[in-house]
Amino acid sequence: MVEVRARRTAAAAAALTMLGPAAACGLADAGETSVATKDRLVIGVNADQPGVGEREGDGPYKGFDIDVAKAIAGRLGVAGKNVAFKRVYSATREKMLQEGEVDLVVASYSVTPERKVKVAFAGPYYVAHQDVLVRASDAGKIRSIHDLKGRRLCKVRGSVSFPRIHDEQGVAALPVEEDGYSACLTDLVENRLDAVSTDDLILAGLAGKAAANGRKLTIVNASFTDEPYGVGIRRSDVDGCEAVNKAITGLYQDGTMPQLLKRWFGNTGLKLTTTVPQFEGCV
Structure with a gap:
């Protein structure tokens, strides 16, 4: 990658010489802002x-x-x-x-x-894939997103997960707003909401953290999005x-x-x- 970067620098320098001062400023700015x-x-x-x-x-x-x-x-x-x-x-x-x-x-x-x-x-x-996380004691009651009707579901501000259930799928879940998923996890284990729905990788991490603290949660395994x-x-x-x-x-x-x-x-x-x-x- 260092060699590639060196070749890019040399090529850019040659281009600046040929194109003149005005164009040089624009190219230099573009090069500086690219990751x-x-x-x-x-x-x-x-x-x-x-x-x-x-x-x-x-x-x-x-x-x-x-x-x-x-x-x-x-x-x-x-x-x-x-x-x-x-x-x-x-x-x-x-x-x-x-x-x-x-x-x-x-x-x-x-x-x-x-x-x-x-x-x-x-x-x-x-x-x-988006899925649903619930308390293990509720796993028999919540088997798909449609079972979230009338239940308290975490809604993280700026995330698309809640709208995908409530708006796109038409499931009338009750929003409990939070800034992030750690707060959702706390709400779930302390019975302030009934479910968390988001990407399965995130849910797996939340379930693992809860298990380490002696709280058993279950992923429903009813994914419905990519x-x-x-x-x-x-x-x-x-x-x-x-x-x-x-x-x-x-x-x-x-x-x-x-x-x-x-x-x-x-x-x-x-x-x-x-x-x-x-x-x-x-x-």
Whole structure:
């Protein structure tokens, strides 16, 4: 990657000489804003999703998405202390990308047509599936999303999970609003709501954390959507998007991605996919 970056720098310098000062400024600006050429990256991640993206207190970020973010950055030629993480919420991801607070977002960020109007997506790096998490004692009562009618369902601000059940599927669940899924987990185990519905990787992490604290939760195993996890990137950064796609492909080809999936979710009982997903395209 260092050689590629050196060749790009040399080619850009030659182009600037030929095109003159006015054009040079524009090309220089474009090069500086692309994640394909940056020497430091700030990556937006979640901090409240056990197994996916979590941070306890002032400790390090950890989880599947964190490892994926580090691996992608490494393939872009950025590693170690030059990779910084910044917490994002479902409701802030687009704004933080648009305003340059983060260079990339790797945060269980499902690709949707509505989001693609505001930002671009590399990948997806994985395709999860929306399912339902309930208390084990309620597993016989809630077997599909249709059993959520009239029941209290967590609604994370900025997430598409609740609208997919309530609006798209027409299930009249009762919303309990929270900022993140750790709060949903607390509400579920303390009987302030009846179910949490979101991507199965997130649910598996929540169930695992509850089990470690002596609380038994059950995934209904009634998935009803595909949730392609994309790497959020500014819409103008086509070169960066293509570079990230190349990085993701490499992570599958060399076995890194299957290893990360096994590390974080191998004991959850989820059926994991270890082949490269079909990419969205960068234009």
